[in-house]
Amino acid sequence: MEKSMLHKLKNLPGRLEREIEKHNYKNNKYAGILQIRTFEESLDYITKNKISFYRYGDAEIAIMRGMDVPFQKADAQLARRLIELLNIKEKGVEAAIPYYYLNYEKGMNPFIEEFTYAMKAQRKFLITHCRKDKKYLDTALSQVYQTYENYDFEKYFARMKRLFQDRDVVLICGKGILSEIKYNPFDICKSIQYIEAPNISAFNEYDRILQEAKQVSKDELICIILGPTADLLVYDLFKEGYQAWDIGHFVKDYDAYYKKNPRNADALIKFYEPD
Numbered sequence: 246m247e248k249s250m251l252h253k254l255k256n257l258p259g260r261l262e263r264e265i266e267k268h269n270y271k272n273n274k275y276a277g278i279l280q281i282r283t284f285e286e287s288l289d290y291i292t293k294n295k296i297s298f299y300r301y302g303d304a305e306i307a308i309m310r311g312m313d314v315p316f317q318k319a320d321a322q323l324a325r326r327l328i329e330l331l332n333i334k335e336k337g338v339e340a341a342i343p344y345y346y347l348n349y350e351k352g353m354n355p356f357i358e359e360f361t362y363a364m365k366a367q368r369k370f371l372i373t374h375c376r377k378d379k380k381y382l383d384t385a386l387s388q389v390y391q392t393y394e395n396y397d398f399e400k401y402f403a404r405m406k407r408l409f410q411d412r413d414v415v416l417i418c419g420k421g422i423l424s425e426i427k428y429n430p431f432d433i434c435k436s437i438q439y440i441e442a443p444n445i446s447a448f449n450e451y452d453r454i455l456q457e458a459k460q461v462s463k464d465e466l467i468c469i470i471l472g473p474t475a476d477l478l479v480y481d482l483f484k485e486g487y488q489a490w491d492i493g494h495f496v497k498d499y500d501a502y503y504k505k506n507p508r509n510a511d512a513l514i515k516f517y518e519p520d
Contacts, residue, residue, distance in 0.1 A: 419444035
């Protein structure tokens with residue numbers, strides 16, 4: 246009994262801190278500190294403007310903080326460039342950060358919401374390192390089915406597919422990551438070409454991947470599924486005159502929706518595991 250009581254007392258400060266952070270988040274203490282479009286506003290923006298965009302999520306933030314993630318070892322050069330790109334303000338290219346990290350929304354997937362309560366360090370990092378005079382896109386624009394409990398997903402996916410249905414597309418992704426995909430949104434493209442990259446630590450082959458991508462026509466839309474390395478590829482290809490998108494989990498999100506996969510805690514953990 247005494248050991249049990251001591252254990253509870255020992256863990257009390259951490260539990261109190263989590264509850265305080267949950268209270269702050271749900272009461273929108275962080276709302277408005279950074280300018281972030283909602284995912285709907287972000288989708289409107291990329292529909293109306295021919296731009297390139299790259300996205301930041303928990304993996305990119307971890308790398309910038311000097312930490313490993315399951316599919317990318319910590320790398321000082323990668324971290325430095327990610328921090329630089331977070332604050333670039335240039336016409337024709339945009340960065341995305343998670344709207345829901347700083348803005349509480351009703352209707353989120355409850356497991357994603359619970360996960361977000363604990364993102365205090367990530368929120369602090371973004372608030373410290375992002376520009377206050379820059380308006381960001383929302384990272385969740387490419388994973389709406391996983392993020393929100395209820396939405397008109399048919400409408401969302403139809404809008405996304407219209408963006409590339411008449412385009413010649415080049416998809417840069419890890420080897421074999423599409424092997425379990427039954428419903429591929431890119432099947433409607435005018436044409437699709439694939440460039441394979443490593444599933445783990447793709448940044449180690451950055452120069453090779455970039456040079457291979459630069460061999461394709463600048464009329465083609467380059468879509469990238471490659472973790473933190475995708476951010477750099479988008480920007481460097483943009484500077485070479487290409488239109489490039491970091492689409493993250495979009496293909497898996499689309500496939501999960503049409504397979505009617507569950508979105509409980511176990512399913513979400515599996516969804517975000519490295520391919």
